[in-house]
Amino acid sequence: MDITNSVALVTGANRGLGRVLAQQLLTRGATVYTAARNAAAADLPGAIPLQLDITDPESVRRAAERAGDVTFLINNAGISTGADLLTGDLNQIRLDMETHYFGTLGVTRAFAPVIERNGGGAILNVLSVLSWAHFGGAGSYAAAKAAEWAQTDALRELLAPRGIQVSALHMAYVDTDMAAHIPADQKTAPDVIVKLALDGIEAGSPEILADEITRTVKAGLSATR
Template sequence: MQIFKDKVILITGANRGIGQSLVKVLLNNGVGKIYTTCRDLKKMPSFNDDRIVPLELDITDDQQVAWVATVAQDTEILINNAGTVNSGNILEGDLLGMDNDLQVNYFGTIKMMRAFAPILIRNKPSIMINIVSIAAYSPLPSIAGYAASKAALFSATQSVRIELAKKDVSVYAVNPGAIDTDMNKGSDWDMPDPDSTAIQILQGVADGKLDSIPDEMGQGMYNAWREDPAKLSKLFADLYYAENAK
């Protein structure tokens, strides 16, 4: 994946899950520098590599976003990976949890896109990668706020792609299915590991796939949606009522 060789990259939510795996894969592919960010640096792995520059960042905090943008002026590839999920359905779920999903997954990522767009334009040709979710297509009643926030982020990603298209900044949307990370801890689904998923994500970018689904589960969901959105709705309706019958 020569596209990443010697590049300066910033990854949000780099302390665990897909974010941590993306760091490891990039280090093995000749990256020049990686700004690794998370809300609490005590939880950041060392990675044992002098190309790593850890930065504390809560993407919902305007001042921290502005500070990181000032520090990381040489960023050539921005990977918006930070995210959160709260359980709950639309009619009865905790509205504070839904609001938190929107503040992090949607508005927080928009803040990063706004802060780094001028940097990426200046350092062009450059890349922005938004880790969205197959939930952008999928009605998931048990995590309805998360699904809504990811659908909104997917739409915003398509919009900013058009805005930056003539400024030599390529914008990628990645929509993984359920991955075996802390976010999905306790699930009995057969999920791929984050390391293999990270490889597929970066390979998709290297291949120029502006919209990609890096795992078989996600691809299956997307294919069902593409054939007939009602087909995917039924799949999740069956899962939802099965879970609530336990």
Template sequence: MQIEGAIALVTGANRGIGLALVQALAEGGARHIYGTARNPESFPPGELPPPAQFSALRLDLSDGESIEDVAALANDVTLLINNAGSLSGGALLAAPPEAIRGEMATNCFGLIEVTRLFAPVIARNGGGVILNMLSVSSLASAPDLGIYATSKAAAWAATQAMRTSLAADNIRVLSAFPGPVDTDMSSELEVRKASPGSVAEALIAGIEREDPEIFPDDMARQAEAVWRSDPAMLIRQFSVL
């Protein structure tokens, strides 16, 4: 898919990877970019493309009506990037049920609902691409990230189902598996992190190639090599992180 001339929508676009994606899409020549956030006033004005190229919209993944409103407004989209997400630390079986439900609601069910409403939009516009932002934790879980890993693994399973169901509509569904990225969401993780800008650049390149799986940073690519050759080994490696 060519970024130049595309009309894109990025969820969770007011900071971190989402904001970096907005900037990279603008630099790549996207005709228009819709960026969503629960509070559109939270976008940093000095870091956004010009108004002719960018629109800020309110979207709350826990609010189905707000998703419907955005799908009605952004009815010319050809590229959807499901970037919005949350990260809750904690072992899965020690977590309170409400914490698990909340993480699943954002990282999996919200992603499914946005895709459900935007797939017909993209199909009517002649087809396009959907990129789901997952994580290397979709493939293996560290002990203290069990809640997050469970929600992202569920989103990975949903992504594969979407590929099957949307192929006939000329919609390619891609998945991204970043490692730790230097954003507010991962501020408490004391590990080496990739920059949002470098991750966004790799994601844009992967979209243009229509790579089914995109591993956009060094840690992610190391995990990919293990995952493709010996998935059980990746699980063992993550189990001691």
């Protein structure tokens, strides 16, 4: 996909990786909708702020109606409740799944027809190395990301005949608020991740592995346990 002159929508674009994605898209010549639950917080100069709560179907419907020129959707919005699978609040565990799996799916279902009507384009789902590495301490988040990865693979097959490329971005720790507790030397700068992601979209890559940790984990998936 050629990002120049595309019309992109980035969910969770008010801060962190989403804001950097929007910035680099603008630099590459795209028109950009910066979507967030609080549209006023998605105040990147040159972008179009858009109210969107991915867990609210009515909000998703309104966003798809307003942003009817989109050709490139980036499903970036996410949370990490930190809930323990055995002892944590089930509502928090459900929130992880509602956000990463059902929220992403709802936005994709709303915007896939939009992208198709506009001649095709691309969808990028922002995933994680925890799509594959399922540690007990991050079980709720990892389960949600694993489900989102499966969703991404299935949608890639379903949407290809409609002229929509579907890609997944996987990474370990990124230097954003979500990883504030992680030592700096274990994190990758968000601008590095975003450049790799957008280059991968332009190259048509189905999966984009953004750091060495992620590449090592993916390579080990077929190893006997």
